[in-house]
Amino acid sequence: MVSDVQPVSAKTPVTLREVAALAGVSVATASKALNGQGRMTAETRERIRETAQRLGFRPNSLAQSLLRRRSFTVGLLTNDTYGRFSLPVMSGISDALVDKGVSVFLCNVEDDQRLGQLHVDAMLDKRVDGIIATGKRIDRHLPVDLSNLGIPVIYAFTEPDPGAIAFVSDDAGGARLAVEHFCRLGRRRIAHVSGPASFAVVHARAQAYRDVLTEKGLPVMEPLLGSWSEAWGHEAVKTLFDGKLSKRGGEKPDAVFCGNDQIARGVIDALRERGLGVPDDVGVIGFDNWQIVAEATRPPLTSVDMNLAALGREAGLTLLSLVGGEPAEPGIRKLPCRLVVRQSCGRPPGG
Amino acid sequence: MVSDVQPVSAKTPVTLREVAALAGVSVATASKALNGQGRMTAETRERIRETAQRLGFRPNSLAQSLLRRRSFTVGLLTNDTYGRFSLPVMSGISDALVDKGVSVFLCNVEDDQRLGQLHVDAMLDKRVDGIIATGKRIDRHLPVDLSNLGIPVIYAFTEPDPGAIAFVSDDAGGARLAVEHFCRLGRRRIAHVSGPASFAVVHARAQAYRDVLTEKGLPVMEPLLGSWSEAWGHEAVKTLFDGKLSKRGGEKPDAVFCGNDQIARGVIDALRERGLGVPDDVGVIGFDNWQIVAEATRPPLTSVDMNLAALGREAGLTLLSLVGGEPAEPGIRKLPCRLVVRQSCGRPPGG
DNA sequence: GCGATTTGGGAAAAGGTTTTCTCAAGAGAG
DNA sequence: CTCTCTTGAGAAAACCTTTTCCCAAATCGC
Structure with missing residues (x-):
C-alpha cells in the first residue's frame, strides 16, 4: 500500500483541493506553492509540488480563464479548408501560438453567412481572446462581420475591414x-x-x-x-x-x-x-x-x-501582442515573397 | 436617452448579474427565465428575455463548462496540415460538430513527439470532451500516446491504438x-x-x-x-x-x-x-x-x-455519442469508397 | 375562515482556481 | 520584559452560471 503509483491520468481529473488536502495545507497555500507565489518554507513548497506531481495534478484551465478573464484561446476563421493557401497560413499561426500556451479553434465558414455567424457566436461564447481571419483570396471578404466584437481581430491573406490590421503577401x-x-x-x-x-x-x-x-x-x-x-x-x-x-x-x-x-x-x-x-x-x-x-x-x-507560413506566424504573434494590450498601427502589412530556384530558367549566360 | 440602442457587443461582456439587476430580479430567476426552467409569470420571463436581448447578453461558456464538467470542445490532432487527406477529414469533423455547438481545437503535431505531448497536455488542460486523431497515413501512428487519457478518443484515417475505435476508408x-x-x-x-x-x-x-x-x-x-x-x-x-x-x-x-x-x-x-x-x-x-x-x-x-469528409463526419458524430456516455464497440470501421467517373475509361462496348 | 396546496421567486452552494486580506507565532530591538 | 516586525499560512472573495432547496404569499377545499 505504498504510494509509488505513477502519475495517474485519472478517470476524473485531480483538483487543487485534493492536492492541498493530501499535502496537509489549504488550497490557497497549495496554489501559491505551485505558482511560485506567496511566502512559505522551502520544505512546504517542495512537499506540495511533490504531491501535485504524484497525483498528476493539472490546473483546470476553465477555472483559471474564468478568473483571469483570458482564455488563452483564439479563433481561426477560414473559408478555405480545402485550399492550399490558408493551410500554410493556419499552420504558421498554430505554430506561433502553441509555444505561448494558446490554443486555436478551427472554424470553417465556407462562403456561408449563416455558418459564419454561427462560428463567430460560438467563439464569442467560448471567450476567445482574439480572432484571426484568413481566406483563399486576398481581395475578398469573409462572409462575416468582425467589426466591433470587443476583441482584437487580425486579417491574414484576406480582405480586411477598414481600420484593421492585415498581413498579405507582397x-x-x-x-x-x-x-x-x-x-x-x-x-x-x-x-x-x-x-x-x-x-x-x-x-x-x-x-x-x-x-x-x-x-x-x-x-x-x-x-x-x-x-x-x-x-x-x-x-x-x-x-x-x-x-x-x-x-x-x-x-x-x-x-x-x-x-x-x-x-x-x-x-x-x-x-x-x-x-x-x-x-x-x-x-x-x-x-x-x-x-x-x-x-x-x-x-x-x-x-x-x-512565405505563407511566415505570414501566419506574424499574424499570430501580432494578435498575441494585441491581446496583451500593446498598441499597433492599423493598416495592411505586405510581407516579402522569395524566389525558389529550380531548373526551369537555366543558368546565367556566363555561368 | 431612450433605450433604443442596438444590441451592443460591449467592450466588456455583459453578465447575467447585470441582466438580472436591470430586470429587477435575482440571478437565479434570470438564469431560469433564459433557460426555460423554473416557474414564473410569463410576463417576468419575457421581461428578462427582453433585457438580455437588449444588452446582448451571452452566457459565459467558461462558467457553464466549469459547472457542467463538459466543455463542448474537442481536440483534433493531426500530423498532416499541409496534406490533402486529413483536410477533408477535418472539414467533415468540424461540420458535424458545429451544429451541436461543439468547437474544435486544431492541433498540428507534425511528426514531433514533443509537439504532440505539448498539444495533448494543452487539450487536457482546456478540458476537451474528447479527442480525434487523424493523420496522413492509415498505417502509421501519430507520435503521441492517447491511451488512458480518461476521455474518449476516436481515430480517423490513422493507425489506432488496440481496443480503440477507428474509421478508415475501405x-x-x-x-x-x-x-x-x-x-x-x-x-x-x-x-x-x-x-x-x-x-x-x-x-x-x-x-x-x-x-x-x-x-x-x-x-x-x-x-x-x-x-x-x-x-x-x-x-x-x-x-x-x-x-x-x-x-x-x-x-x-x-x-x-x-x-x-x-x-x-x-x-x-x-x-x-x-x-x-x-x-x-x-x-x-x-x-x-x-x-x-x-x-x-x-x-x-x-x-x-x-469519401473522407463523410469519414470525418462519422468520426465526429461517434465521438459525440461516446462523450454522451453511449457505449460503442471498439474496432476498425471501414467506410465505402465511391467511383467518380470522368472520361478516362470510355463507354461500355454497347453503350 | 382555517389548513393544505400551489405559485413566484430568492438564497446559497457548487464548480476550481487565484489573490488579497488577515492572523498567529516567532524573532529582533530596546 | 515589552513592543514591533517578519514569517508562514489560512479564510474568504472573486470569476459566472446553474440548480437545489426554501419561503412567503396567494389560492383552493370545505
Whole structure:
C-alpha cells in the first residue's frame, strides 16, 4: 500500500483541493506553492509540488480563464479548408501560438453567412481572446462581420475591414523577383501569362512586370489574362508562339512569367509539345511554389513563394501582442515573397 | 436617452448579474427565465428575455463548462496540415460538430513527439470532451500516446491504438470498384501500378485487384510498385508497354488501375507520348479523386474517392455519442469508397 | 375562515482556481 | 520584559452560471 503509483491520468481529473488536502495545507497555500507565489518554507513548497506531481495534478484551465478573464484561446476563421493557401497560413499561426500556451479553434465558414455567424457566436461564447481571419483570396471578404466584437481581430491573406490590421503577401514584389531573375539571366523578351482579371493580384503582378521591363528598357508585351488552369497555359503558348500576336518583328518570347504554377505547368508541357526546350529556348517561372506541382514539371519549376507560413506566424504573434494590450498601427502589412530556384530558367549566360 | 440602442457587443461582456439587476430580479430567476426552467409569470420571463436581448447578453461558456464538467470542445490532432487527406477529414469533423455547438481545437503535431505531448497536455488542460486523431497515413501512428487519457478518443484515417475505435476508408472495396468498372466496360488486360510496398494500402488494393480478376477469370498481371509520383507513372508505362515484361503472348494492357491520381497522370501523359489514346486504346483509373489533378489530366480522370469528409463526419458524430456516455464497440470501421467517373475509361462496348 | 396546496421567486452552494486580506507565532530591538 | 516586525499560512472573495432547496404569499377545499 505504498504510494509509488505513477502519475495517474485519472478517470476524473485531480483538483487543487485534493492536492492541498493530501499535502496537509489549504488550497490557497497549495496554489501559491505551485505558482511560485506567496511566502512559505522551502520544505512546504517542495512537499506540495511533490504531491501535485504524484497525483498528476493539472490546473483546470476553465477555472483559471474564468478568473483571469483570458482564455488563452483564439479563433481561426477560414473559408478555405480545402485550399492550399490558408493551410500554410493556419499552420504558421498554430505554430506561433502553441509555444505561448494558446490554443486555436478551427472554424470553417465556407462562403456561408449563416455558418459564419454561427462560428463567430460560438467563439464569442467560448471567450476567445482574439480572432484571426484568413481566406483563399486576398481581395475578398469573409462572409462575416468582425467589426466591433470587443476583441482584437487580425486579417491574414484576406480582405480586411477598414481600420484593421492585415498581413498579405507582397505580390508586386514577388513579380519583380521573378522578372528581375529573368533579366539577370539575360532573357530579353519576357511574356506574362496570368489568371482572371477579376483578381486584384493579377493586376498587381502585371503592373510590377511592366515596371521592371520598363526600368530595364526591355519590350513590354501585354499580359495575357485567362484562368488559373493548365489548359489556359497551353492556350496562351499558342497565342504567344503562333506569331500573329507577337508584334515586334515576329520575335518569340524567350521567357514566360506565369501567374501560378498550374499555368506554368501547362506552358511547359505546351512548349515541349511544340519542340521548344525549357529552359534552353524558353525560361519559365511560376507563382505560389506549390511543391507538388513545381516538382512534377519537367524540368522542375522555379517559382515565387509567398512565405505563407511566415505570414501566419506574424499574424499570430501580432494578435498575441494585441491581446496583451500593446498598441499597433492599423493598416495592411505586405510581407516579402522569395524566389525558389529550380531548373526551369537555366543558368546565367556566363555561368 | 431612450433605450433604443442596438444590441451592443460591449467592450466588456455583459453578465447575467447585470441582466438580472436591470430586470429587477435575482440571478437565479434570470438564469431560469433564459433557460426555460423554473416557474414564473410569463410576463417576468419575457421581461428578462427582453433585457438580455437588449444588452446582448451571452452566457459565459467558461462558467457553464466549469459547472457542467463538459466543455463542448474537442481536440483534433493531426500530423498532416499541409496534406490533402486529413483536410477533408477535418472539414467533415468540424461540420458535424458545429451544429451541436461543439468547437474544435486544431492541433498540428507534425511528426514531433514533443509537439504532440505539448498539444495533448494543452487539450487536457482546456478540458476537451474528447479527442480525434487523424493523420496522413492509415498505417502509421501519430507520435503521441492517447491511451488512458480518461476521455474518449476516436481515430480517423490513422493507425489506432488496440481496443480503440477507428474509421478508415475501405481501400480493398475502392480497388474492387475500379477493377470491376473496367471489367464492365469490357477491358480484358488490366494492369495495376501503385505506390511503395511500405504502405499497407498498396497491399490491400493490390490484393483486391487480384481477387476481382481471378473471380472474373481474367489474367492477373503482377502489380507494379514504385512511388506515388508522376515520374513513376511514366516509368511504369515503359515497363508495361515495352513488351519485355508482358508475359502472356505479348498482349499489351488495355486498362491501368493506378494507386493514386499523380501516378495516373503520369501514365496518361506517357501513353499519349507514345501515341496511345486514352480511353480508346487504354483506360485509366486513379485513386484519391484529387480534384485538381483529376480534372487537369487530358482526358479528365476517373478516380476512386475515399469519401473522407463523410469519414470525418462519422468520426465526429461517434465521438459525440461516446462523450454522451453511449457505449460503442471498439474496432476498425471501414467506410465505402465511391467511383467518380470522368472520361478516362470510355463507354461500355454497347453503350 | 382555517389548513393544505400551489405559485413566484430568492438564497446559497457548487464548480476550481487565484489573490488579497488577515492572523498567529516567532524573532529582533530596546 | 515589552513592543514591533517578519514569517508562514489560512479564510474568504472573486470569476459566472446553474440548480437545489426554501419561503412567503396567494389560492383552493370545505
